[in-house]
Amino acid sequence: MTSTDQMPSVELRSVTTGRGFDAERAEAAVRELLIAVGEDPDREGLRDTPARVARAYREVFSGMFTDPADVLAKTFDEDHRELVLVRDIPIYSTCEHHLVPFHGVAHIGYIPGKSGAVTGLSKLARLADLYAKRPQVQERLTSQVADALVDRLDPAGVLVVIECEHLCMSMRGIRKPGSVTTTSAVRGIMRTNASTRAEAMGLLRGT
Ligand SMILES: Nc1nc2c(ncn2[C@@H]2O[C@H](COP(=O)(O)OP(=O)(O)OP(=O)(O)O)[C@@H](O)[C@H]2O)c(=O)[nH]1
Ligand SMILES: [Zn+2]
DSSP states (O other): OOTTTTOOSSOOOOTTTSOOOOHHHHHHHHHHHHHHTTOOTTSGGGTTHHHHHHHHHHHHTGGGGOOHHHHTSOEEEOOOOSOEEEEEEEEEEEETTTOOEEEEEEEEEEEOOTTOEEEOHHHHHHHHHHHHSSEEOHHHHHHHHHHHHHHHHOOSEEEEEEEEEEHHHHTSTTOOTTOOEEEEEEEEHHHHOHHHHHHHHHHHTTO
């Protein structure tokens, strides 16, 4: 398989730079990295590694090339004005400081606004995935998910909680495997009304 096998027919552009994914550049960079860590990139086991890593990076950073507007384009009116919460959505992201994974779960809840517009449940998970598949810090990932829901659904309130283990804290550096970082983003009535927020938090914890 070559590195171009999984390229889409229409080249997608980065939301940050407007450039497409540059597989050739990624391969060259991985080859350089292998040399830098003292490896021989031409030995048999490593010969295909730069192309493999380029393909993997294309997938792991695919959120760079996806517009959240596309994910939330379809809404429907269910006249439901109370909480919708999807818990325990598995997410895998990449720490932008060390380019190693952080992973865990996202919980995403919102209260529809006056229009009663709701989105498909899977779209909440797609949204988390989209932003996770970018070089990230957990705080930004959390608020980007919340803000996309505010922008697209005009909801009465939004609550996003993300719990992750950062491998940059587990496999290197401070080396504290198992430590979990929790971040939250609350918008609208979830921010202004403590009892609404407490009720959502209770459901989120399954209590
Ligand atoms: N706030 C925040 N910090 C993060 C996240 N991911 C990694 N970090 C931290 O980013 C910091 C980078 O610190 P630096 O001192 O520049 O880098 P470093 O020398 O590799 O730091 P150590 O990890 O402490 O060895 C570290 O404290 C990481 O734990 C994140 O999602 N949010
Ligand atoms: Zn890190």
